[in-house]
Amino acid sequence: MRAEIKKDINKIQEGMKNDIDKVKEEMKNAKEELKSEMVTKIGEVKQYVRRQLESTETGLPTVGVGGTPTADIQENEGPRLAFRALAQIKPPTYDGASSWANYLLQFNAAASANGWSEKEKATSLIISLRG
Numbered sequence: 001m002r003a004e005i006k007k008d009i010n011k012i013q014e015g016m017k018n019d020i021d022k023v024k025e026e027m028k029n030a031k032e033e034l035k036s037e038m039v040t041k042i043g044e045v046k047q048y049v050r051r052q053l054e055s056t057e058t059g060l061p062t063v064g065v066g067g068t069p070t071a072d073i074q075e076n077e078g079p080r081l082a083f084r085a086l087a088q089i090k091p092p093t094y095d096g097a098s099s100w101a102n103y104l105l106q107f108n109a110a111a112s113a114n115g116w117s118e119k120e121k122a123t124s125l126i127i128s129l130r131g
Helices: 003-057 084-085 100-114 120-131
Strands: none
Touching: 100 120
């Protein structure tokens, strides 16, 4: 009787091992399939982003150090350096109480950070001096 019980237990254990092996294999296959799908989707997204970036870059001039364009840009050019609008620093207003040298230093720092041309600096200076 003990021999039969041991035999039955061994059969059950063997069946469980087979079931576990099947589940492991199914999980491995599912993992590989999911990995393959993800690699494909990532490739598609990369291509989409690359195409979008290329189409966007064709409308922007090349920009050098300090945000100034390296190529000559016409003043009447449409969306000229549209990325500048993302982070503008407001120049200080001159109140006459502080020193002119200190004000001019702050104004030039704001103009440089904003990447303004000479014409833009002049316009902003006029507005700032009006108070």
